[in-house]
Amino acid sequence: MSDRRDFLVLATAASLARLLASAGVARAGERDVHAFSAGSPESVYAALGLSAPVESAAIVIQAPDVAENGAQVPLEVTVNLPRVQRILLIGEGNRFPLLADIRLGERSKPWLEAKVKLAESSRIRVIAEADGRLYTATRDVRVIVGGCLPG
Amino acid sequence: MQNYTIRLRATVDEQGALIKALLTHPMESGFRKNASGESAAAHYITDITLRINDETVLTLLTGSGIAANPLFGWRIADVRSGDTVTVVWRDNLGNTRTKTASAQ
Numbered sequence: 001m002s003d004r005r006d007f008l009v010l011a012t013a014a015s016l017a018r019l020l021a022s023a024g025v026a027r028a029g030e031r032d033v034h035a036f037s038a039g040s041p042e043s044v045y046a047a048l049g050l051s052a053p054v055e056s057a058a059i060v061i062q063a064p065d066v067a068e069n070g071a072q073v074p075l076e077v078t079v080n081l082p083r084v085q086r087i088l089l090i091g092e093g094n095r096f097p098l099l100a101d102i103r104l105g106e107r108s109k110p111w112l113e114a115k116v117k118l119a120e121s122s123r124i125r126v127i128a129e130a131d132g133r134l135y136t137a138t139r140d141v142r143v144i145v146g147g148c149l150p151g
Numbered sequence: 152m153q154n155y156t157i158r159l160r161a162t163v164d165e166q167g168a169l170i171k172a173l174l175t176h177p178m179e180s181g182f183r184k185n186a187s188g189e190s191a192a193a194h195y196i197t198d199i200t201l202r203i204n205d206e207t208v209l210t211l212l213t214g215s216g217i218a219a220n221p222l223f224g225w226r227i228a229d230v231r232s233g234d235t236v237t238v239v240w241r242d243n244l245g246n247t248r249t250k251t252a253s254a255q
Contacts, residue, residue, distance in 0.1 A: 031197060036214040072218045091216055095182065099216035105208040108201075109167070113224030117180070117216050147218070 035098050041090055041125065044098045048088075053127050053134035056081070061126055061139040070118040070147030077112050081130035084110035092138075093122025117147035153177075157250035161236040168230035168254050170201065172223045172238050180215035195243055196221065202237040203230055203254075230254050 035047035062076040077087060087110065089099040099116050110128065118124070121142040128135050158173040174196065181193030193215060201209040208227050230236075234254040241247045 031212045036212075074222075076224075094216050096180075096214055096216060098214055100214065101212040103210040103212075105206075107167070107203070107206075107228045108209045109226035109228060111224075111226045113171075113222070115218035115222050117178075117218055 032101070035101065037096060038098060039095065041092050041097045044088075044090060048101075050127070050134060053136035056128075056135035056137055059126050059128055059135060059137035061124060061137055063124060063139050063141050065140075066142045066144065067118065068144050070120070070143040070145055072115050073118050073141060073143070073147070075114050075116055075124065077114075077126050079110035079126075079128045079130065079135075081110065081128065081135065083131045084128055085132075086129040087112065088125075088127040089114065089116065090125040090127065091116060091118050091122060092125055093118065093120045095119060118143050119146045153246075155246065155248050157238055157240070157248055159236065159238055159250045159252040161230065161234075161252055161254040163230055163232050163254050167226060167228040168203075168234075168236070170225045170227060170236060172199075172201075172225075172250075174199075174221050174223075174238075174240055174248075176220060176240070176242065178215060178217055178219040178221060193243060196240045197243050198241050199223070200237075200239045201225060201227070202235075202239070203227055204235050205237075 032047055035044050038044040038047045058080040060078040067073045084104055087102045090097045091099050118141060123138045123140050125138045154175055156175040161168045161170045176196055177194055179191050179194040183191050195215040196213050199211040200207055209225055232254055235251055236254055237251045239249045
């Protein structure tokens with residue numbers, strides 16, 4: 001009897017886990033390995049289960065128009081929207097485009113500075129989730145020496 | 152022996168605090184090759200947590216596309232002078248470092 005009950009408990013737990021995984025539910029702060037190893041911006045979105053974001057001028061990306069060194073490109077991102085919960089940084093020309101997936105607590109302001117690598121002249125895309133909706137903006141950066149080349 | 156240091160500064164202003172963190176880390180993508188054609192093994196920070204007085208206020212999941220010796224700036228509301236600011240990072244090889252500073 002107890003074997004059967006254990007089996008049922010296990011089976012239920014397994015199907016629940018599958019259900020959660022298929023629904024794209026991830027615990028906050030859990031790293032999505034597939035998203036970081038995705039080889040194109042589209043596959044990053046697919047791995048994260050993101051719906052199409054809306055272009056928004058509320059996201060301000062500051063970066064040099066021309067970066068001498070693609071290995072150290074300074075970025076400053078400001079999101080002028082209320083209740084920003086998440087910011088994604090994407091280097092569209094990189095082998096692994098997802099640079100960072102940032103979860104903001106209530107006290108965290110939607111602003112950040114970071115230095116990133118860009119493999120080539122390309123677009124930087126920022127996606128922000130605010131009040132449950134997705135917004136996006138891009139900025140082109142010309143790179144003189146790529147940041148991911150064999151050195 | 153790898154040198155890992157964290158420089159952390161939290162400056163209080165009217166809006167809260169401006170926090171700057173400079174992490175010493177190679178952030179090696181695993182793609183770079185040396186002169187003899189050998190790849191350097193992938194070695195990069197995978198996540199960073201920022202805490203104010205033991206409350207987690209920010210979590211960053213990072214890939215190898217973050218620059219070597221990464222520099223970050225964040226702004227957090229309601230931080231007072233003397234509050235404890237903590238940065239913790241973890242990398243793909245299981246290393247971890249923590250640094251605590253007092254907001255000024």
